[in-house]
Amino acid sequence: MISPTAQPSTALLSPGPLTTGPIVSVQDLKKWYGPFHALKGIDLDVAVGETVVICGPSGSGKSTFIRCLNLLEDFQEGRVVIDGQPLTREPAAVAAIRRSVGMVFQQFNLFPHLTVLENLMLAPRLVHKTPEQEARATALAYLNRVHIGAQADKYPDQLSGGQQQRVAIARALCMRPRILLFDEPTSALDPEMVKEVLEVMGELAGDGITMLCVTHEMGFARRVADRVIFMDHGQIVEQGPPGQFFDAPQHPRAREFLSQILSH
Amino acid sequence: MYQDNVIRPRMTDSPAFLGGTAAVVFAAACLSGAGQSGLGGLLAPVVNSLSAPALRTVAVALTLALAFTANIHLIGKLPLRGQVIAVWTELLLLFLVFFDSFDLSYSFIGTKVGFMITQGVLTTVYVSAISIAFAFVFALLGSTAKLSGNGFAVAVASFYTSFFRGVPLLIQIYLIYLGIPQLGYVVDAIPAGVMALSLCYGAYMTEIFRAGIMSIPKGQWEASRALGLTPWHTLSRIILPQSMRLIIPPTGNQFIAMLKDSSLVSVIGVWELMFLARTQGRAEFRHLEMLITAAVLYWALSFVLERVQAHLEKRFNRAHR
Ligand SMILES: Nc1ncnc2c1ncn2[C@@H]1O[C@H](COP(=O)(O)OP(=O)(O)O)[C@@H](O)[C@H]1O
Ligand SMILES: [Mg+2]
Numbered sequence: 217m218i219s220p221t222a223q224p225s226t227a228l229l230s231p232g233p234l235t236t237g238p239i240v241s242v243q244d245l246k247k248w249y250g251p252f253h254a255l256k257g258i259d260l261d262v263a264v265g266e267t268v269v270i271c272g273p274s275g276s277g278k279s280t281f282i283r284c285l286n287l288l289e290d291f292q293e294g295r296v297v298i299d300g301q302p303l304t305r306e307p308a309a310v311a312a313i314r315r316s317v318g319m320v321f322q323q324f325n326l327f328p329h330l331t332v333l334e335n336l337m338l339a340p341r342l343v344h345k346t347p348e349q350e351a352r353a354t355a356l357a358y359l360n361r362v363h364i365g366a367q368a369d370k371y372p373d374q375l376s377g378g379q380q381q382r383v384a385i386a387r388a389l390c391m392r393p394r395i396l397l398f399d400e401p402t403s404a405l406d407p408e409m410v411k412e413v414l415e416v417m418g419e420l421a422g423d424g425i426t427m428l429c430v431t432h433e434m435g436f437a438r439r440v441a442d443r444v445i446f447m448d449h450g451q452i453v454e455q456g457p458p459g460q461f462f463d464a465p466q467h468p469r470a471r472e473f474l475s476q477i478l479s480h
Numbered sequence: 481m482y483q484d485n486v487i488r489p490r491m492t493d494s495p496a497f498l499g500g501t502a503a504v505v506f507a508a509a510c511l512s513g514a515g516q517s518g519l520g521g522l523l524a525p526v527v528n529s530l531s532a533p534a535l536r537t538v539a540v541a542l543t544l545a546l547a548f549t550a551n552i553h554l555i556g557k558l559p560l561r562g563q564v565i566a567v568w569t570e571l572l573l574l575f576l577v578f579f580d581s582f583d584l585s586y587s588f589i590g591t592k593v594g595f596m597i598t599q600g601v602l603t604t605v606y607v608s609a610i611s612i613a614f615a616f617v618f619a620l621l622g623s624t625a626k627l628s629g630n631g632f633a634v635a636v637a638s639f640y641t642s643f644f645r646g647v648p649l650l651i652q653i654y655l656i657y658l659g660i661p662q663l664g665y666v667v668d669a670i671p672a673g674v675m676a677l678s679l680c681y682g683a684y685m686t687e688i689f690r691a692g693i694m695s696i697p698k699g700q701w702e703a704s705r706a707l708g709l710t711p712w713h714t715l716s717r718i719i720l721p722q723s724m725r726l727i728i729p730p731t732g733n734q735f736i737a738m739l740k741d742s743s744l745v746s747v748i749g750v751w752e753l754m755f756l757a758r759t760q761g762r763a764e765f766r767h768l769e770m771l772i773t774a775a776v777l778y779w780a781l782s783f784v785l786e787r788v789q790a791h792l793e794k795r796f797n798r799a800h801r
Contacts, residue, residue: 288702314708325703329721338717339707391707 239264239426240285240395245294247280247450254280255291256450262395262428267421269437269458270430272447273473278430281447282397285428286317299394315343318388322400324380326372332359332383333368336390343391351390358386362416378409382416389420396420398429432477438462446470492556502549509541579772588766589773596760596770600753601777607670607752608739611677615738616731618682623689624715637686644683650744652676657748673745681738688730692723732789736782743778753777 238261247255254277262268270278283289285296287303287310296303299316303309327335336355340346346354359365362382364375372380381401388396398417402410414436421427421440431437437444437458444461446454446469454467465471491497514537555566618640625637644652657672667675696719704714743754757774761767 286706288705311708314706317706319703319706321699321703323699325697325699327700327703327718327722339709342710342713342717343708387707 238262239299240428241295241297242285243295245281245284245291245296247277247284247289247291247293254450255284258294258450258452260445260452262426264394265424265426266442267427267440268429268443268445269441270428270445270447271432271434271437271473271477272453276447277450278447279399280450282319282399282428282430285395285397286314286319288319315391316394317397318391318393318395319397320381320384320388320399320401322403324372324377324384324404326380326384326387328372331369331371332364332375335372335383336387339387340390355386355390358389359383361389361419362386363412376409377405378412381405381409381413385413385416385420393425395426395428398427398431400430400432402431402433434462434474434477446473448473490556492552498549498553501552502545505548506541506545509544510537513537514540514544582768582772584769584772585766588761588764589769592756592760592770593773596753596756596773596777599751600756600774601781603670603750603752604739604742604754605781607674607677607745607750608735608742611674611681611742612731612735612738614674614678615681615685615734618678619685619689620720622682622686623693626686626690627693640679641683641686644680649676649680649741650747652680653744653748669745669748669750672748673742673750677738677742677745680741681734685731685734688734689723689727692727693719695726696722729789729793732785732792736785736789739781739785740778 240260240262242258242260245255245258246253258281260268270282272278280289284291285298285303287305290305298313301309301312301316303313326332327338330338333352333355336358337348337351340351340354341348356365356368359368362385364379364382364386367375367379367383372383375383381404385396385401401417402413405413410433414433417427417429418436418440429436429441439458441458443455444458445452446461446465446467448469454461454465454470461470462474465474516533516537517540551570555563558566622637622641625633626641628634653673653676656676657667657669660667660672700718700722701714704718709718742752746752746755746758749755753774757770758767761770
């Protein structure tokens with residue numbers, strides 16, 4: 217668990233609107249890349265604090281789907297509402313959504329010309345106009361929460377992959393998002409570093425932040441997820457609590473996928 | 481290049497290569513009638529006794545071929561650094577011999593060189609420095625405009641680069657110097673020259689900047705967007721600082737090139753190095769002296785700038801890992 221000494225200033229849940237409904241609501245989301253139909257009508261509601269793991273074969277549209285949620289990809293049809301804010305392509309709506317949604321990428325995408333601390337402080341300073349002292353304190357607090365407080369003044373290239381990915385998580389957290397999106401956060405890591413990143417993610421889930429994780433780490437999914445979603449060919453084919461999904465998958469393609477991924 | 485660890489036999493030790501080289505030099509010397517040339521004169525004590533001109537030529541060509549071949553054979557035995565120094569020294573000496581054969585008046589150069597430096601070099605350097613600074617700004621604007629999604633910006637920027645890259649700099653200088661007064665504004669020679677140089681080099685550097693910006697991985701844009709940064713902040717805080725590492729080295733090259741192209745503004749009467757080189761020797765018909773002095777000064781300037789650039793490049797690479 218996250219250390220109980222965490223200061224109030226680093227509370228993960230900013231006081232958002234008191235919605236009782238889902239924090240993420242997706243209805244009939246459709247996307248085409250030119251003639252290629254990448255998402256064929258996705259419906260998904262995610263409750264506040266829920267941890268959803270999305271899995272499925274390569275090319276099934278997992279990345280495309282979560283990248284639509286903060287408009288890194290646009291979509292042609294459907295309705296997305298995040299934290300009460302309908303997602304349109306209008307600047308104010310996009311800005312609002314990107315403020316409440318954080319994202320962690322497979323390739324970390326840290327800013328190589330900035331130190332770790334600068335990576336963490338930049339967006340709060342520029343976007344939230346947080347005073348420097350406060351931004352620094354918050355950044356250091358989050359670095360400690362991902363267990364790399366000692367690396368604050370290094371440059372990203374001086375860190376291991378696992379450390380870089382934890383910096384990326386801390387960078388997203390510094391913006392106090394209500395929802396965190398992960399796109400295969402451990403796929404670019406050497407095997408011995410996967411664990412440290414998954415541990416941090418597990419701690420976050422325990423803290424009650426809403427998470428959507430695309431990952432093939434089935435152990436993590438079983439332990440941490442509230443719900444597992446299986447995608448194939450741009451559709452959600454099956455979903456359910458991890459116990460049910462792993463022990464008794466209903467759909468033949470889900471069964472095939474699981475047998476492949478668990479058999480090595 | 482990335483050297484392999486294999487040790488290959490040195491070409492300069494191979495008899496076939498040395499023989500071939502000697503044969504080529506010999507043939508070239510014979511065909512160009514080396515016996516009649518200045519070289520023949522140098523070898524005069526030895527070859528004068530040979531009365532037939534053909535024989536003289538053969539003797540001179542033979543000497544030349546042997547000397548040249550022995551030279552490369554010997555230098556080939558040095559380590560790389562030694563080779564570089566030896567060859568540089570020899571080429572420099574050849575240069576000096578070549579210049580010396582012009583029968584230059586060094587005292588005339590001595591009386592003028594001070595002015596050439598305080599007036600000419602100074603003007604050249606400051607015109608170039610101001611121009612490169614403006615060019616930098618034009619390139620920044622041009623490249624961001626070209627990459628923007630704004631049709632007007634794209635059109636204006638591509639028109640700008642097309643014109644200023646497509647028209648000779650000399651014509652641009654005249655057009656600006658003679659054309660702007662037609663609009664009712666009087667421009668001095670130096671501002672006109674600076675304007676032409678910076679517009680022209682800004683157009684070239686637009687392409688350098690554009691390549692620098694495009695070389696930044698998509699992930700950097702996406703991370704910035706996901707964090708909610710505005711397009712302006714993304715560009716100014718994330719993309720451009722990273723592109724600078726790629727932009728600085730070629731910008732140094734452009735500066736050195738501009739230093740020499742600034743000689744073109746002499747045509748509108750700016751008292752820079754080239755202008756002085758053309759005018760100072762006129763009265764006493766000492767054109768060659770002044771041109772050679774200017775050549776040496778330009779060369780020295782570029783040499784210094786190359787060092788500075790190498791140093792900057794190193795520093796930029798260190799600060800930016
Ligand atoms: N920019 C793009 N242009 C065209 N096709 C794309 C693009 N990005 C993804 N695709 C296609 O969309 C499908 C889904 O891709 P993606 O969402 O990356 O899959 P996943 O993350 O599940 O592996 C793939 O078939 C992929 O080839
Ligand atoms: Mg993917």
